[in-house]
Amino acid sequence: MTIRSASEAWEALFRAQVTLMQKFEEAKDFAPLRSREYDVLFNLAQLGGRARQWELNERLLITQPSLSRMIDRLQAAGYVRREASPSDGREVIVVLTEEGARMQGRIGRRHVRHIAALVDSALTEEEQQQLAVLADKLRTGALARGTRTEEPRAETA
Amino acid sequence: MTIRSASEAWEALFRAQVTLMQKFEEAKDFAPLRSREYDVLFNLAQLGGRARQWELNERLLITQPSLSRMIDRLQAAGYVRREASPSDGREVIVVLTEEGARMQGRIGRRHVRHIAALVDSALTEEEQQQLAVLADKLRTGALARGTRTEEPRAETA
């Protein structure tokens, strides 16, 4: 039954995420930020320090209005700033400030050490690589799919 | 560079979780509940339909006061009820009602089909099993660890 192994894979992945995240929260890995705020700065850094707000939103599990307000707060704190898009008047470009990049880096380096401590204690390096490959393949494959069981229809056609 | 493969494994797992969860939210898999409410009913069902509140809390990413209030709401909706613990007067036993079990099952069956559609489109059955094993091993190994890099002892010393 492939429906069985599929949901077992998802449940195992999801529960692992919950358990590790609990550890990170418990250890206050993201202080002085909230984990969701760090997530914004991290993804912004990964996108080269500047991104359209909707692109950033695509990588996060929060709604568009929540992200808009979070950016208000991150901007007030001096970690990001908004710029107008030169090509599309509707878009807002979110830019990581120097201070924001410093904060992200400071938290990130500490956080990465904690990640390594947990992951290394559980998996061999080979297993870590296998997990990364499988999780990436899952993400990519799921992205290619439309919302539901999905007919032939193509997206990025 | 084991720190590298460790964080790559975590990031891949985390991002896969975000992407799939976005799909589930977008498709309203958990309606008429919120995803966190479904998560409570699902975990309660997995624990045999009754659990101490703190045990339930251990499996969720929400704080104790938030869970307490969520149980208020789930109780008002008729999905769970609180019972006194026979062995410890401080504890509250959360019990899944028949109606709660029916709702969890109804949502769960639909949700599992969606999971299978996404996971099957991305991974072979063998890969799904490998992913489940690796994610489980990661969770179990991380649980065995203390909070930080873990010196021999040391609390908040």
Add this chain to the structure above:
DNA sequence: TTAAAGTAGATGCGAACGTATATATCAGTG
């Protein structure tokens, strides 16, 4: 046996969230 420390859950309160909707801009069609 009782005082101190520890643990489980509930509550006050300000902050953050999501849904619905408004505003502004862009894209396509007649």
Add this chain to the structure above:
DNA sequence: CACTGATATATACGTTCGCATCTACTTTAA
């Protein structure tokens, strides 16, 4: 070029969240 629909972001508003703290019960040990 209007006009219709789509897209990107912002705002109003009620709900939910987390932090700090309180209450109640249990455990420890003097």
